[in-house]
Amino acid sequence: MPVTESPLIIALDYPSLDAALCMADQLDPSRCRLKVGKELFTRSGPAVLEALHGRGFEVFLDLKFHDIPNTVASAVEAAAEQGVWMVNVHASGGRAMMEAAADRLAQKRLETRLIAVTVLTSMQASDLAEVGVLASLDEQVAQLAQLAKQSGLHGVVCSAQESARIASLCGDGFLKVTPGIRPAFAVANDQQRIMTPQEAMQAGSTHLVVGRPVTQADNPMDALAAIESELGIDA
Numbered sequence: 001m002p003v004t005e006s007p008l009i010i011a012l013d014y015p016s017l018d019a020a021l022c023m024a025d026q027l028d029p030s031r032c033r034l035k036v037g038k039e040l041f042t043r044s045g046p047a048v049l050e051a052l053h054g055r056g057f058e059v060f061l062d063l064k065f066h067d068i069p070n071t072v073a074s075a076v077e078a079a080a081e082q083g084v085w086m087v088n089v090h091a092s093g094g095r096a097m098m099e100a101a102a103d104r105l106a107q108k109r110l111e112t113r114l115i116a117v118t119v120l121t122s123m124q125a126s127d128l129a130e131v132g133v134l135a136s137l138d139e140q141v142a143q144l145a146q147l148a149k150q151s152g153l154h155g156v157v158c159s160a161q162e163s164a165r166i167a168s169l170c171g172d173g174f175l176k177v178t179p180g181i182r183p184a185f186a187v188a189n190d191q192q193r194i195m196t197p198q199e200a201m202q203a204g205s206t207h208l209v210v211g212r213p214v215t216q217a218d219n220p221m222d223a224l225a226a227i228e229s230e231l232g233i234d235a
């Protein structure tokens with residue numbers, strides 16, 4: 001049985017373990033999952049995973065691995081052995097890299113969900129062109145999502161603006177984990193491809209990643225409750 005049915009994943013983008021736990025202690029594992037990213041993990045290491053698991057949370061370890069196949073497979077295995085619920089790689093690392101990671105989890109009978117980042121939600125079409133990608137942004141996301149599915153992954157990180165297309169190409173059961181979620185009360189910050197929580201769910205997102213609209217709100221618990229209310233979730 002999952003710890004929570006909520007689609008919400010709160011991004012704990014904090015510079016210290018203490019600051020992250022201060023937020024986690026206001027949250028409830030029956031209401032959301034938590035995401036640990038590069039800043040927090042680089043500062044606090046596996047101790048943060050232990051601390052969050054000890055509090056009953058399911059954790060998405062968002063380190064976006066991108067390296068040669070053996071290195072990525074070993075990193076994904078290491079994450080899964082620490083009990084994380086979800087881990088990710090960059091789909092642009094290619095088929096061999098994604099297959100190696102998926103195969104390693106299967107060989108070791110590790111049940112961690114493995115997903116791939118398509119195109120970062122902070123990017124727009126002009127950013128893609130600048131790094132030499134000639135396809136349109138929508139086509140690039142679709143191409144990488146299909147490659148991730150063919151490589152045996154459970155889903156992708158994409159913008160909610162692409163969730164409906166990915167659902168039609170890869171199926172409803174293929175996970176669409178979408179950052180760039182901005183309730184009406186929040187500012188966009190560095191995100192380019194954004195949607196409100198309700199729009200994102202209607203578009204077919206399976207999970208919504210929310211960071212600053214909650215963690216930097218004057219009252220984070222009120223902000224979380226407002227998002228739950230928008231989604232019709234009883235707190």
Ligand SMILES: O=c1ccn([C@@H]2O[C@H](COP(=O)(O)O)[C@@H](O)[C@H]2O)c(=O)[nH]1
Nearest residue numbers: 011037119120121179180209210211212
């Ligand atoms: O394409 C991506 C992939 C990952 N992220 C991460 O999600 C959160 C979003 O935080 P906000 O404060 O709600 O913008 C953050 O940890 C990113 O590293 C993403 O935004 N886009």
